[in-house]
């Protein structure tokens with residue numbers, strides 16, 4: 001068993017209580033490392049360290065260019081360690097090694113991009129309406145950013161927060177998911193190696209149910225950046241409101257992949273399959289509803305099932321595997337429950353539908369790629385986030401109905417449109433109430449393009465130029481240049 005410590009104020013430490021918990025490998029179902037189990041006093045220590053670092057000239061006195069250079073140095077180290085980190089992640093959360101390598105090799109771009117942006121944040125001079133005064137604005141960091149991150153793409157989703165927050169000059173209290181803390185702790189070493197002053201990045205491990213509320217309501221924390229489930233997100237939002245903290249929330253979705261009758265069917269089949277079966281459906285942007293024009297519905301479903309059947313399921317550390325395990329035991333239970341719910345609701349099971357028994361899966365936590373047809377838009381399987389390899393295929397009759405069904409959930413994270421018509425593509429991209437719309441592609445993300453949710457999928461945007469604004473606050477500075485301070489008792 002490997003034993004990890006966590007990072008507080010530049011020191012690698014255990015929990016003050018000495019307690020740890022075990023982290024499991026979803027492919028073997030066995031524990032492989034121990035992680036410190038923090039209590040509230042550990043959070044207090046980390047918050048104090050983050051505040052000290054925020055006030056210390058070794059961080060606050062750095063020029064924006066120097067901060068940018070640190071981020072770029074970190075990016076270089078990340079690139080050099082990408083494959084090693086990918087292996088840790090695959091062992092800890094069961095994501096495919098091929099996907100993890102791709103993700104980790106791309107991840108440095110966020111630190112290059114936001115490192116480059118750090119010294120391009122500028123204030124404004126306001127042509128103020130009052131004579132004898134000069135007014136300008138400054139863009140300042142918020143202070144301590146608490147990053148609370150999930151297990152599905154642990155380092156990427158943390159990066160979307162850490163890169164802009166650090167570029168803006170904040171310090172970090174990061175609580176990774178209890179299901180995927182190992183990679184975060186390995187990642188932490190690179191901040192040290194890059195030369196970030198102690199306490200600028202603190203990593204506190206433990207259970208959200210035990211320390212989450214304490215982090216969110218902590219008086220030292222100035223902002224909460226959260227990715228996770230919508231119920232947990234609601235709680236975070238409510239608690240943050242009590243101390244008037246700004247939040248960014250990314251809370252998942254029930255995204256529709258809409259296939260029109262004029263689509264290139266082969267491409268649409270690939271897009272729908274990658275939308276739902278990549279990462280075993282455990283992505284916030286999973287295209288978990290396939291909306292298919294009725295005229296092509298039977299042929300499309302047949303092609304979809306045939307293609308999905310070719311997916312190789314098994315060991316995530318093998319290059320050839322295409323569908324890996326479910327990351328956590330509770331998630332496995334949840335996915336299997338939703339399959340039963342869909343059956344009970346009267347949806348037709350066209351593929352899969354149970355825990356995988358393929359010998360390649362061993363004792364791992366696998367669910368077969370599952371497709372339900374005859375799904376009505378109001379069914380729970382068409383409304384609620386499953387976060388697993390379960391697709392609901394829904395027919396529609398015309399464009400208007402497609403929009404109505406696609407927009408007819410509480411979520412609004414993403415949508416896919418498959419069509420060859422430019423006017424349809426543009427109309428759909430305008431009328432779909434989602435933070436991202438893909439046309440004839442799916443799952444593309446970049447450090448350059450804003451990502452976030454409409455409706456209950458969240459608040460705020462990550463990546464792209466505007467993301468740094470989520471970690472800054474504007475200050476207005478007034479300077480008298482008239483040289484005479486007027487008598488306050490004389491009305492002017």
Ligand code: TXE
Nearest residue numbers: 149150176177208209212213228229232250251252284387
């Ligand atoms: O998420 P949680 P869970 C969805 C998905 C999944 C469901 C539950 O549908 O089935 O959420 O997953 C921390 N205060 N998504 O239970 O609990 C927790 O420790 C503060 C969608 O794993 O939301 C972890 O670090 N923090 C999603 C983080 O919140 C708390 C990604 C996320 O865990 C807390 C993951 C509390 N009271 C799950 N309780 C997406 N948007 O991509 C827990 N946490």
